[in-house]
Amino acid sequence: MTDLLRREPHVIAAGVGLLADALARQAAQVTRVDWAPPMPGTEADLAMVLADQRRAAANSLAVQRMLASRAQLVDVVQAGPALGLGPGEFLHAGPPISWERASGPLRGALMGGAVFEGLVSDPDAAENESALGIVGLEPCHHRGAVGPMAGVMCPSMWVFVLEDLADGRRAYCSLNEGLGKVLRYGAYSADVIERLRWMSAVLGPLLQAAVRRHGPLDITAILTQMVQMGDEAHNRNRAGTLMLLRDLLPSMVESGFASSDVADAARFIGGNDHFFLNLAMPACKLALDAARDIPGSTMLVAMARNGTDFGIQVSGTGSLWFTAPALVPVGLFLAGYGPEDANPDIGDSAITETAGLGGFAMASAPAIVRLVGGTAATALAATRQMYEITLAEHPLFGVPTLDFRGTPAGIDATLVARTQILPQINTGMAGKVAGTGQVGAGLVTPPAEVFALALRELAARAAGVRPP
């Protein structure tokens, strides 16, 4: 102690800067440590979960399984038989929700779906789900599927079928309709329904023929390339769409379909930079589904929003959803729209962030900041910060500007609670009034409460396995 006072002091200061500033003014050597207290109210649960001896091995296994996933596009089929959807049964994005609590864009998409299924002809005259002929409403995630924005899937739609080479699991997603006035943003006008009919009559069967002729198509390999080409696979899927087109077109040409249909499909896919999103999402779901149900693991396996609630699922807590009201994204708006038009966060597409893409890979897609607001430095900072709350660096998703360092992947609920750093999500914004469509794009995070709820459950389960 005497010796300590005799030496020149070197102070390590954590937390508020007041102390460090005062020391610096006295010419003392100060090393500042960036530190914040844990998320308020999580301290006890966090202590319990961090003391869970299963945690390290469980998270290591979760990461290993997530990173081992290799997604292949193996087929394109109708949703009804593939997802076990009977007449009037609909899937939607996010955690479970009733018609009563559903937001405008989800209602709008369900109304459009009901018209598309032939259940009603005038959706505006139907006041509720039974008037729309809806007999079942369930999250996509519960049927092995994911859907962007409203995420509405119904029996007559066609879906991509992805299979994981690592374990044979499958995941499903609808075909992307393009931007603007489209069903997934809650629009249901005649042109929306017309496009869906063409997609079911021509695009789906043509893609089915092409994929079957081509054989399994490596979606993970395309994702790997995309990250080298300015895409982050959530709001920017331009290179991915082009590579899909490159890989499938020869087989589309040889499918025996009419040249005019092949040309129309090529123009439709080539004219929609977001087409690949609906392949990126189920590929991410496959990776995260592989990491599900590992007791003691605190890694997130889903983040999903239904337009009202934001929900997360954690590997160690099975199929439970931890939900809280979804936030409204902050970003840029299409001409004629402003913040007051935006619906709260919606869609299963945050599965990309959960797997180390989207907002977590923004550094690989600096052009995205033009869409969501910010600078190239913003994009780099977003990715860098996400390393603070993730368990791994994804070896297949090397960020060029970070000298091919892997994207931050595998969100750890304990790290989020410890640092109060919330996952960064890039997202499109739907108009809050049913029928509007897209109004903008921006950035959003989950509500902090979902992590507190997850930790509460993780702590309860950790307590159950503690040595007596």
Added chain:
Amino acid sequence: MTDLLRREPHVIAAGVGLLADALARQAAQVTRVDWAPPMPGTEADLAMVLADQRRAAANSLAVQRMLASRAQLVDVVQAGPALGLGPGEFLHAGPPISWERASGPLRGALMGGAVFEGLVSDPDAAENESALGIVGLEPCHHRGAVGPMAGVMCPSMWVFVLEDLADGRRAYCSLNEGLGKVLRYGAYSADVIERLRWMSAVLGPLLQAAVRRHGPLDITAILTQMVQMGDEAHNRNRAGTLMLLRDLLPSMVESGFASSDVADAARFIGGNDHFFLNLAMPACKLALDAARDIPGSTMLVAMARNGTDFGIQVSGTGSLWFTAPALVPVGLFLAGYGPEDANPDIGDSAITETAGLGGFAMASAPAIVRLVGGTAATALAATRQMYEITLAEHPLFGVPTLDFRGTPAGIDATLVARTQILPQINTGMAGKVAGTGQVGAGLVTPPAEVFALALRELAARAAGVRPP
């Protein structure tokens, strides 16, 4: 003077660090200026050229014309009639050269071209150009064309026809054959010739039909997008190739050609990430041709290599070539090859660097450093340094990681001589023995002498217009 000695000194130190270091040791305030003497031997010419009163306006006009260029792909035709090539007449990359001084890869490509044209059946038995049936040998640049690597073009080949929206000029380039054992790298084996025959029999006519059906295709717009997608349009043209495919494929499908031909062509283009290089190059040539022949301008309008000599052309000196021995690139080699196998720098493709792409846009394509050696920081530094020797920032080529700052474009011979910073070129490397093909890829610069020679001529012309 007395006052100066009385004040605290603030010294600005340029050049060698010795003086600045000594001052800093004495606690004087020093501002270091990064400065190097001009290129040795250019001092007098540089002074004369810098004093040329036409220079500022001439360079401003050259930049304006270069930046106003908008390249469209308007047709695909046979080289013979388009470039005025009769039987036995061949074009090659770089400044003029005779068979006697031609390097291995150029000889190899001419030998392959002679077989392809049906002039000889056993090229190895022919010892010189007349035995090969070659009656004319001229630079591509002299016929409004550019050719990558050996750049050999002969009458039966098919070429892209690009037209500048701004002034109606045209530029031409061959169709890209892919990588490895290909004619442009000096290979001339049976499979090389077989591929060229298919390209002339099927690919050329099919692309002609597709382009004519589609109408003019905006190549400058694709270049603009590429720079956002990790391409620098010289050694990385992956996104560009995909966008070309996207734009042309519907018209290829509707061309009336057999499905099998369309599928083969789609696979060939899609399987060759360099296909778009042969569109990027003539687009760059159009931009630089627009800036030619402006008296007093010191801006480069071409950098080109024939495998023996490196040549540059300058706006203010018409069609003169300033040449010196080409350097050997430094980089990475394909398995089985090493530095001793590499031919000196070859090809017209440095037209991309001359226009602000390629090595000048490396910051937009950090993945390129894996091909040519280096890190993401190398790529950023290369682009940053090129701002020192260029007249403009290209408004259409925004580098994402530099917050969309335009790439450095329009090389000024006086800035190169003043700073001794040489233009940075990304390049493929050909084997020096005829018939080898590609051996690697790397980085290279022009020999400094070409700038000294250009300044000598610019100075002579400036002297001629000086007031008496």
